[in-house]
Amino acid sequence: MKFITTPVKGMNDFLPADMRLREHVLGLIKETYATYGFDHIETPAMEHIENLTGKQGGENEKLIFKVLKRGRELEKGLERGELADSGLRYDLTVPLARYYSNNRNELPTPLKALQIGNVWRADKPQKGRFRQFTQCDIDIIGDPSIMAEIELIAATSKMLTRIFSEVGIREFTVHINDRRILKAMAAYAGFTPEQYDDVFIILDKMDKIGLEGVKESLLKKEYPAEAVEKYIALFGQIKPELVCSEFCNATCGEYLDQKVPDNMDTIISSVSCMINEGVHLMFDPTLVRGMSYYTGTIFEISIDGYNFSIAGGGRYDEMIGRFSNQPAPACGFSIGFERIVTILKDLDWKEENGGKERTAFLVDEKASPAKLLEVFKKATKVREEGAIVTVQPLKKNAKFQIETLEKNGYTSIKKIYDDTEL
Amino acid sequence: MKFITTPVKGMNDFLPADMRLREHVLGLIKETYATYGFDHIETPAMEHIENLTGKQGGENEKLIFKVLKRGRELEKGLERGELADSGLRYDLTVPLARYYSNNRNELPTPLKALQIGNVWRADKPQKGRFRQFTQCDIDIIGDPSIMAEIELIAATSKMLTRIFSEVGIREFTVHINDRRILKAMAAYAGFTPEQYDDVFIILDKMDKIGLEGVKESLLKKEYPAEAVEKYIALFGQIKPELVCSEFCNATCGEYLDQKVPDNMDTIISSVSCMINEGVHLMFDPTLVRGMSYYTGTIFEISIDGYNFSIAGGGRYDEMIGRFSNQPAPACGFSIGFERIVTILKDLDWKEENGGKERTAFLVDEKASPAKLLEVFKKATKVREEGAIVTVQPLKKNAKFQIETLEKNGYTSIKKIYDDTEL
Numbered sequence: 048m049k050f051i052t053t054p055v056k057g058m059n060d061f062l063p064a065d066m067r068l069r070e071h072v073l074g075l076i077k078e079t080y081a082t083y084g085f086d087h088i089e090t091p092a093m094e095h096i097e098n099l100t101g102k103q104g105g106e107n108e109k110l111i112f113k114v115l116k117r118g119r120e121l122e123k124g125l126e127r128g129e130l131a132d133s134g135l136r137y138d139l140t141v142p143l144a145r146y147y148s149n150n151r152n153e154l155p156t157p158l159k160a161l162q163i164g165n166v167w168r169a170d171k172p173q174k175g176r177f178r179q180f181t182q183c184d185i186d187i188i189g190d191p192s193i194m195a196e197i198e199l200i201a202a203t204s205k206m207l208t209r210i211f212s213e214v215g216i217r218e219f220t221v222h223i224n225d226r227r228i229l230k231a232m233a234a235y236a237g238f239t240p241e242q243y244d245d246v247f248i249i250l251d252k253m254d255k256i257g258l259e260g261v262k263e264s265l266l267k268k269e270y271p272a273e274a275v276e277k278y279i280a281l282f283g284q285i286k287p288e289l290v291c292s293e294f295c296n297a298t299c300g301e302y303l304d305q306k307v308p309d310n311m312d313t314i315i316s317s318v319s320c321m322i323n324e325g326v327h328l329m330f331d332p333t334l335v336r337g338m339s340y341y342t343g344t345i346f347e348i349s350i351d352g353y354n355f356s357i358a359g360g361g362r363y364d365e366m367i368g369r370f371s372n373q374p375a376p377a378c379g380f381s382i383g384f385e386r387i388v389t390i391l392k393d394l395d396w397k398e399e400n401g402g403k404e405r406t407a408f409l410v411d412e413k414a415s416p417a418k419l420l421e422v423f424k425k426a427t428k429v430r431e432e433g434a435i436v437t438v439q440p441l442k443k444n445a446k447f448q449i450e451t452l453e454k455n456g457y458t459s460i461k462k463i464y465d466d467t468e469l
Numbered sequence: 470m471k472f473i474t475t476p477v478k479g480m481n482d483f484l485p486a487d488m489r490l491r492e493h494v495l496g497l498i499k500e501t502y503a504t505y506g507f508d509h510i511e512t513p514a515m516e517h518i519e520n521l522t523g524k525q526g527g528e529n530e531k532l533i534f535k536v537l538k539r540g541r542e543l544e545k546g547l548e549r550g551e552l553a554d555s556g557l558r559y560d561l562t563v564p565l566a567r568y569y570s571n572n573r574n575e576l577p578t579p580l581k582a583l584q585i586g587n588v589w590r591a592d593k594p595q596k597g598r599f600r601q602f603t604q605c606d607i608d609i610i611g612d613p614s615i616m617a618e619i620e621l622i623a624a625t626s627k628m629l630t631r632i633f634s635e636v637g638i639r640e641f642t643v644h645i646n647d648r649r650i651l652k653a654m655a656a657y658a659g660f661t662p663e664q665y666d667d668v669f670i671i672l673d674k675m676d677k678i679g680l681e682g683v684k685e686s687l688l689k690k691e692y693p694a695e696a697v698e699k700y701i702a703l704f705g706q707i708k709p710e711l712v713c714s715e716f717c718n719a720t721c722g723e724y725l726d727q728k729v730p731d732n733m734d735t736i737i738s739s740v741s742c743m744i745n746e747g748v749h750l751m752f753d754p755t756l757v758r759g760m761s762y763y764t765g766t767i768f769e770i771s772i773d774g775y776n777f778s779i780a781g782g783g784r785y786d787e788m789i790g791r792f793s794n795q796p797a798p799a800c801g802f803s804i805g806f807e808r809i810v811t812i813l814k815d816l817d818w819k820e821e822n823g824g825k826e827r828t829a830f831l832v833d834e835k836a837s838p839a840k841l842l843e844v845f846k847k848a849t850k851v852r853e854e855g856a857i858v859t860v861q862p863l864k865k866n867a868k869f870q871i872e873t874l875e876k877n878g879y880t881s882i883k884k885i886y887d888d889t890e891l
Contacts, residue, residue: 050792051517052570055555058515060568062575063508070499070509077492082852084829084859086485086877087492091601092514092557092587093480093534095473112515115535115553117591130552131537133477135514146482148474153484155873157861165514169539179513192834192862197845313838320842321849370472407506412614416735420742423619427743430504437506439579440614451577455508 057170057178063455067398069181069388072210073163076382079206080185083198085161090142092165093133098141100134105338107137110168112178135167139184140366140379147188148371157189159198163384175389186379188367193310193317195378196344196362200314200328201321203358203380207348208323210387214394217325218351223315224334225344226361227307228295232281232332235299237274244339246270246278251335254354258282282333291315291330307343314344327351340366344378350390357383357390398456404434405457409441409448411464418465425469479592479600485877489820491603491810494632495585498804501628502607505620507583512564514587515555520563522556527760529559532590534600557589561606562788562801569610570793579611581620585806597811608801610789615732615739617800618766618784622736622750623743625780625802629770630745632809636816639747640773645736646756647766648783649729650717654754657721658700659693666761668692668700673757676776680704704755713737713752729765736766749773762788766800772812779805779812820878826856827879831863831870833886840887847891 054060061069077087099111113131116124124130136142139162147158162184170176185203187195200221207219229250233243249264256264258279265275281298291311295303315328322328336345336359345361360380368374406429408422426436441462442448449460463469476482483491499509521533535553538546546552558564561584569580584606592598607625609617622643629641651672655665671686678686680701687697703720713733717725737750744750758767758781767783782802790796828851830844848858863884864870871882885891 049519050523050567050570051519052567052793054513054567054571055515055517058513060513060572061511062572063510063577066509066511069511082857084827084857087488088485089483089488089491091476091480091482092589093477093601095477097471097473101472112539113537114557115537117534135536145472145474145476148472149476150482150484155485155877156864156870159859159861167514179515190861192832194832194841194860194862197841198860201845201849309838313841316838317842317845320846371474405506410614410616416731416738419616419619419735420739423623423739424742427623435504435506437581438616438620439506439581440612440616442578448578455577 055178057172057176059177059179068391068396071398072384072388072391075210076163076183076206076384077161079209080161080202083159083202083205085159085185085202086155087161087163088146089162089164090136090139090146092135092167094136094142094145096131096134098145099137101141107168110170111135111137112167112169136164137166137168139164139166139182139381143184143186143188143379144367144370147367147375148373151373157187157195160184160186160188162186175385177385181384183382183384184379185382186377188375188377190378191364191376193314193344195376196314196346197317197321199360199378199380200318200346203348203382204318204322204326206382207358207387208326210391211350214391214396216350216394217323218327219325220327220329220349220351221318222329222331222334222347222349222356223311223344224331224346225307225311226341227303227343228291228299228311228332229335231295231299231302231307233278234302236278236281237271238278242270247335250333251337253282253333285332287327287329289330289332294330294332311344336361346380353390355386357386404459405455406434406436406459407452407457407461408436408438409445409460409462410438411441411462414463414465418463418467421469422463477600479594479598481599481601490813490818493820494806494810494813497631498585498605498628498806499583501631502583502624505581505624505627507581507607507624508577509583509585510568511584511586512558512561512568514557514589516558516564516567518553518556520567521559523563529590532592533557533559534589534591558586559590560588561586561604561803563792565606565608565610566789566792569789569797570795573795579609579617582606582608582610584608597807599807603806605804605806606801607804608799610797610799612800613786613798615736615766617798618736618768619739619743621782621800621802622740622768625770625804626740626744626748628804629780629809630748632813633772636813636818638772638816639745640749641747641770642749642751642773643740643768643770644751644753644756644778645733645766645768646753646758647729647733648763649725649765650713650721650733650754651757653717653721653724653729654703655700656724658703659696660700664692669757672755673759675704675755707754709749709751711752711754716752716754733766758783760785768802775812777808779808826881827877828856828858828881829874829879829883830858830860831867831882831884832860833863833884836885836887840885843891844885 112135114133116132165179166182167179233246238246253261262279292308295308340363341361342364343362347356347359349356362378364376367377426438429436534557536555538554587601588604589601655668660668675683684701714730717730762785763783764786765784769778769781771778784800786798789799848860851858
C-alpha cells in the first residue's frame with residue numbers, strides 16, 4: 048500500500064505548541080468581538096461552483112480547488128467537460144453574501160458577524176503563504192451609519208492591543224480614508240473618472256516607491272503634467288494630525304458631499320475615546336485598498352515598525368445586492384490571522400498556562416492494580432483542584448520522556464513505583 | 470450572473486444561536502480533555518488521494534469528495550483518467566495515522582491527542598446526516614498499558630457529564646468489552662475462527678433483535694445447534710454487576726490470556742473512582758463495534774433512555790504500523806459531536822451568557838456627533854465593566870429590532886435621541 052506521510056502540498060500539520068498559540072489567539076478574537084455584540088456564524092467549506100466563478104473573487108478565482116462531480120453526474124460531466132459542481136471557498140466574503148441572502152429573515156438587523164474559517168487557494172506555496180489558511184472576517188450588514196465603522200475599528204484595535212501586548216507590542220496605526228475622498232482628490236487635480244482606477248493603482252505603491260516615485264510613474268503614463276503636479280502637491284500636505292474636513296475644505300471639497308469629511312471626523316473622534324493608548328488613528332489620503340467593491344470608508348491597521356498591514360477593510364454597500372437582488376449596506380474588516388500568529392511565534396510567544404499547574408504521574412509498568420487505583424484517585428483530586436494532570440507509563444527512556452514533558456510546561460513530574468508514597 | 474443562495478447539498482449554514490451552542494460544547498470538550506493532559510492537534514482538510522483510497526476507510530471510501538487536479542496536471546490526468554490528486558478527509562483516523570508518522574520525532578510519547586475538525590462524505594443526505602460535519606476524536610498513541618483506556622474513559626465520561634448536566638441529563642452507561650474476550654467466547658461455544666466475523670455481525674444486532682433473534686439468525690445460517698445453544702447460554706448470564714474475571718474464569722477462560730479479564734477488572738475499578746455519580750460502568754460481552762481494526766478493549770457510551778451511543782472507540786494497536794511501517798500502540802475515542810448538539814438543541818438548551826449582561830444602545834439617526842461620542846464613551850465604560858454592548862442605529866421598525874435583540878439575550882435595551890440622558 049502506498050501511503051504518503053507528508054501533508055498535501057502547501058498545507059500544514061499543526062503540532063501541540065502551534066495549536067496552543069492558534070487557539071489562544073482565536074480565544075482572544077472571539078472574546079473581544081463578543082464584548083462588542085458580534086455573533087459568531089459559519090458557512091460550509093464548499094460552495095457551488097457557480098458562486099465561486101462569478102467574477103467577484105478577482106484573481107482568486109484562478110486558484111480554486113474544484114470538487115469533482117460524483118457517480119452518474121460525473122459521467123455526464125465528462126462528456127460536456129464540466130467536471131466540478133462545487134469548490135472550496137477561497138475567501139469568506141462570497142460565502143457571507145450567500146449566507147446573508149439565504150438566512151436574511153432569521154438574522155438580526157443589523158447583523159454583526161464574526162467568521163473564523165479555513166479558506167483554500169491553489170497558490171504557489173512560499174514562505175508564509177499556504178494553500179489552506181485561516182481567515183477571520185468581521186462584518187456589519189444592514190447598518191448604513193458610521194456606527195458600523197466606529198464599532199469595527201474600535202473592536203479590532205482593542206483585539207489587536209490585547210493580543211500583541213503579550214509580546215510587548217503596543218503601538219499600532221489605524222489608517223482611514225474614503226473611496227469618495229480618493230475620487231474627489233483625483234477630480235480636483237484634473238483627472239477624468241476613466242483614469243481614476245489606473246491613478247489609484249499607482250498611488251497604492253506609495254509605501255514602496257515614495258511620493259517622487261508616484262509622480263514619475265504618473266508622468267511616464269503621459270498624464271497631463273499639470274494634473275500630476277496638483278495631485279502630488281495634495282499629498283505634500285499630509286501630516287499625522289491632519290483633520291479630514293479641514294483638508295477637504297481647503298482642497299477637493301467641491302467635488303464631495305460635505306457629509307463625507309464630517310463623518311470621517313466623527314469616526315476618528317469617536318474611535319479615539321474607545322481605544323488604548325498606543326493606537327494612533329490617522330486620516331490617510333494615500334490609502335487605496337485594492338478591491339473594487341469598496342464604496343465608502345476604507346481602513347487598514349499596521350503595527351508601528353512593520354511595513355505591512357495586519358487588518359484591513361471598508362464599506363461595500365453594493366455587493367450584497369449584486370449577489371441577491373436585495374441590497375443591504377455592509378462594512379467589514381478582514382484580520383490577517385496567519386500573519387498575527389507568525390509574528391507572535393517569531394517573537395517567541397510563551398503560553399502562560401492560564402495559571403494552571405501541570406503535573407505528570409509516570410507509573411512503572413510493574414505497579415499493582417491497587418497502586419494504579421491510588422494514582423488515579425490522586426490524579427482526580429489534583430484535577431478537581433484545577434490543575435492539569437497526565438497519567439502515563441514510565442518509559443524506559445525516562446530522561447527523554449521527562450524532557451519532553453518539561454518542554455510542554457509540566458512543572459511537577461513524579462515517577463511512581465509500587466512503594467512510592469503519593 | 471447566476472448565484473445560488475442555498476448552501477451546497479447536505480451542508481449547513483450555522484445561525485448565531487447554532488454557533489453559540491456549538492462553541493459552548495466545543496469549549497467544554499477542549500477544557501475537559503486539557504485537564505487530562507490531552508494536546509489539541511490539527512491536520513489539513515485535504516489528504517493525498519492515495520491515502521484516502523488505501524482500503525482503511527471501509528465503506529467511507531465510496532463517499533469521498535475528490536479534488537480536481539489543476540493546470541497541466543489536469544490535462545495529463547484527463548488522458549489517463551486520473552482526475553483527482555487529493556480529496557477531502559472522510560474521518561480523522563486516516564489523517565491522524567499520517568500525522569503521527571510525519572511528526573513522530575517532534576511529538577511527546579505517549580501522544581495524547583485531541584482532534585476537532587470537519588469531515589466530508591458524499592452520503593445520501595437525510596435527517597441528522599450531513600455531507601459536512603464536525604468530528605471530535607481523542608487518541609493516545611504510544612501507550613500499550615491500560616492507563617490509556619482508563620484516562621480515555623474517565624475523561625470522556627467527565628466531559629459528557631459536564632455537557633449534559635446543563636439539560637438535566639446525568640445518567641450514562643459505559644459499555645466495555647474486549648475483542649479478545651469476544652473471540653474466546655465464540656471459541657468456547659465451539660465456533661471456528663473463520664466463523665467469528667459473521668457471528669459477531671449477528672451478535673451486534675442484539676439491541677435490535679434481542680437474544681432470541683440472535684439465536685434464530687445463527688440457526689438460520691446453519692451453525693451447529695450445540696454451538697449456538699452454548700453461545701446463547703453465555704449471554705443469559707449477563708447482569709449489571711458482572712465481574713469480567715469471574716465471568717471468564719467460569720466460562721471461556723481457557724481460551725484467553727488471564728491478563729485480559731484481570732485488566733478489564735482494573736480498568737473498571739480505576740475508572741469507577743474517577744467518575745461522577747450517574748455514570749454506570751458495565752462489562753458488556755455483547756458489545757462488538759464494527760470496525761475491523763480494533764485489537765483489544767472496545768467501549769461505547771450511551772445516555773440512559775436513548776437507544777444509540779454518543780461516543781465509542783477502542784484499542785487499535787496495529788493500524789499505525791500498517792500506515793507507516795513504524796508500529797505504535799494506540800487507543801481512541803470518537804465523540805458524536807453532531808449528535809450531542811442535536812440532543813441539546815432538542816432539549817431546548819439555553820445559553821447562560823457566562824453571567825454576562827447584554828446591553829443595546831439604539832441610536833436615533835439624527836443624533837449629533839457629540840451625542841454619538843457620549844454613547845460610545847458610555848459603551849466603552851460598560852464593556853470595561855464586563856458586559857456585552859452593541860451600538861447600532863435605531864431602525865424605523867424598532868419593535869422588530871427590539872424583539873430580535875431580546876431573543877438574542879439583550880436584557881437592557883435603550884433608545885437614544887439627542888436629548889436622552891445616559
